[in-house]
Amino acid sequence: MAEPGVDTGALHLLDVSPSIAGRPLFAPLSLTVAPGSVAAVMGPSGSGKSSLLSLIAGLLDPALTAGGDVRIGDRSLLGLPPEARGVGLLFQDDLLFPHLSVRDNLLFGVPAGQSMAERLEQVREALEEAELSGFEARDPATLSGGQRTRVALMRTLLSRPRALLLDEPFSRLDHALRDRIRRFVFDHATRRSLPVLLVTHDPDDAAAAGGNRVDLVPA
Template identity: 60%
Template sequence: MSLDLQDVAVGPKGGAPLFDAISLSVAPGEVATLMGPSGIGKSTLLDAIGGHLAHGFIVTGSVRLNGRCVLGLPAEARRIGVLFQDAMLFPHLSVGDNLAFGLARSVRGVARRLAVDAALEQAGLAGFAGRDPATLSGGQRARAALMRALLAQPEALLLDEPFSRLDAELRAEIRGFVFEHLRKCGIPGLLVTHDASDADAAGGMVVNL
C-alpha cells in the first residue's frame, strides 16, 4: 500500500492555491508529515485527499492510493481513514458499538463481537465494550478512535493533529501507539502537526507548506 501525491494543490474556485503544489510518496507503514503556519491549508489538503473538501474549493494534481486514482471517487470508496484532533467517538453509542461502527456490514454476529473485543484488547481496553465514551480518559479515547479507524481496514490514514490536545507524556505514549500500529499494519500515514517532535517521532518525510 502506498499513497502518492503528484503536483497537488488546493484553493478556492477562481482564486490562487493556498500553497505551492506538492509531490510526495508515502510507503506502507511510513508516516509523512505536513508542517506550516495556521491557515496555510494543511487540514484542507487532508480534506481533499480524504474526499471531504468543502464546497467552493478545488483540488488539482493527482492522488493515487496503491496505483488507483482516488480524486474522482466519493469519500466512502477511497478507503482512506481519518484521525482528528478530537477523538470524535459517538456519544450515544457504547465504546464497543463505536468500534463496531468501523466494521464492514458483512462482519456479523459472533465475528463482529470477537473483532471488537480483539481491537479493545490491542488498545489496552479489554472489558470496556459496554462503557460510555464519556467515562474514558483522553488517552483511552484516542486509542479507541484509532482502533475504530483500523477496523474499517483503510489503505491509508490521515492524521489531522490528533495528538495536540494531549499533555506531553500522554502525547508521546499515544503517538507511539498510533505509529506502531500503522507500521505493523503496513498502512501509509499522512500527519498534519505544528509540533516538530511529532515529525521526529514519525520518522518519515517532512513537507513544509
C-alpha cells in the first residue's frame, strides 16, 4: 500500500536517449514501469546505464543532452530540478555520511516541516522495519555491507520518492548476501507502490526483477 500523501504513478520512458555532441549513447528506449513493479535495464559497462538514471533524476552531466521524455503518471520530469522530481536513487556505493550517526543519516532523508519528535519517530520506525532497532548511535563505518545498504535504502524511502532508481546497488555485496538484500529492497519498494528501475549487468538481478527486462541497444 502506498504511504499517505505520496503521489504514485507509472514511470514512463518515451524514446529516451542521452547524447554527447549529437551522438546518442544508445538507441532510444521506451519503457513503462507500473507502480509496485521492478524493471531491469541490462547493458555492459560503458553502455550508458548510469547516464540513463542521471537523465531521469535530473543529474545528467552537462556534456550530455537529454533526448525523449520521462514521466511519472502524466507529469513530465524534464525541465524540473532534481529536488522537484521526487526520484530516489540507490547507488553501488551507499553514500552514507561518514561523520554522521545512523540516526542523523536517516534524519537527512526526512522531509522538513515536521517537529523533531515526528522526524525521530519516522527514523525509529525505519530502523525497526530494516531490523536495525538500536542502531541509532552507530557509526556507519561499523556496519556490514548489508546493513549499510539497508540504511541507505531507508534514508531514500524516508524522503518519500515517487519512483526508485537502482544503480547496481547489490554488486559489491557478498554473493550469499546479495539475494537477501535484493529481495529486501524490492519488497520495501513494492510495499510502497513505487515503480522501480534497476540498471545492471548481472543476469541474476534481472531475473529477480520478475522477467521485466530490456537491453540497451548501441546507437
